[in-house]
Amino acid sequence: METIAPLWLWIVFVAFVLGALFVDFVLLKKQGAHEVGVKQALNWSLVWVGLSFVFNALFWWAVKDSTGSSALANEKSLEFLTGYLIEKSLAVDNIFVFLLIFSYFSVPPVYQKRVLMIGIVGAIVLRTGMILVxxxxxxEFHWILYVFGAFLILTGVKMWWAAGQEPDLNDNPALKLLRKLLPVSKTYDGEKFWTVENGKRIATPLMMVIAMVALTDVIFAVDSIPAIFAITSDPFIVLTSNVFAILGLRAMFFLLQAAASRFHLLNYGLAVILVFIGSKMVLIDVFKIPVAVSLGVVLGILAITMLWSAKTAPNT
Structure with a gap:
């Protein structure tokens, strides 16, 4: 797998991710369990988006410095931006599932932050492995593109079909299996994943939540990673755009949690995006859609869907 990114930029990226995780797990841990407000979530969302653009600017400079080509630097930075936007958009659907899980298990708001922090680390590790594979x-096998493309088209159609339906965790086979494998307490024990009842060590509901969040990460990684490969095959761009989208996931969760009803039609837009990206992959050897066009289509679909959602949002 060839990449245009120099070695030092890989090092900067890894250092940045480790620094971000250090802030989340060490510095913010001192705050203790607390409910994240809309203002705090908005500020952190803006910080993560801003850092993503700063990194993309650094990437542009690194490509231009190593190749001497501004045109190539523009192309690669546009690939990062498009991939980042696609992954960020698909992460919204991920967040809606998290909302469902938290609601189903009645997770107290003060504990949700820790669950998301652990989920983010799991998602980074999982997606890194899946991206490399x-x-x-x-x-090795160019025809895999057609498989990925067909899978995304089918996923988009399925998402459109299910967009207007209310998901139900009661019939989730993974949840049923977890309940058979793990005895679970009826109440939470702070932020603990394990507790002791009647002298036996059993899982708390928070452990079930973590397991369901991890399963969700796996499912959405299978959907989103092929989508970014439709934009670029450079592993550096694929990985960095994914990770930067994930790092802002926690803040975006609390932001969308307060405005979920206003984006009730967003899944329809995400379904159309998946079908478009899948078609782009299937047709790649017949007609290659420029990255700038892909970016414009994704932005246009998101803008139309969000405006449509806002216009038809139910009164609260």
Missing amino acids: GGWLLA
Whole structure:
């Protein structure tokens, strides 16, 4: 797998991710369990988006410095921006599922932050492995692109069909299996994943929540990673755009939690985006859609869907 990114930029990226996780797990941990307000979530969301653009500017400079080509630097930075936007958009659907899980298990708001922090680390590790495997498969077997494309089209159609339906965790087979494997307490024990009842060590509902969040990460990684490979095959761009989208997931969760009803039609837009990206992959050897066009289509679909959602949002 070849990448245009120099080694020092890989080092900067890894250092940045480790620094971000240090802030989340060490510095913010001193705050203790607390409910994240809309203002705090908005500020952190703006910080993560801003840092993503700063990193993209650094990436542009690194490509131009190493190749001497501004045109190539523009192309690669546009690939990062498009990939980041696609992954960020698909993360919204991920967040809606998190909202469902938290609501189903009645997770107290003060404990939700820790669950999301652990989920983010799991998602980074999982997606890194899947991206490396996916990149190797594409390098060895070009026809995998058609498989990825067809899968995204089918996923988009399925998402459109299910968009107007209310999801139900009661019939979730993974949840049923977890309940059979793990005895679970009826009440929370602070932020603990394990507690002791009648002399036996059993899981708390928070452990079930973590397990369901991890399962959700797996499902959405299978959907979103092929989508970014439709934009670029450079493993650096694929990985960094994914990770930057994930790092802002926690703040975006609390932000969308307060305005979920205003984006009730967003899943329809995400379904159309998946079908578009899947079609782009299937047609890649017939007609290659420029990255700038892909970015414009994704932005246009999101803008139309969000405006449509705001206009038809139910009164609260």
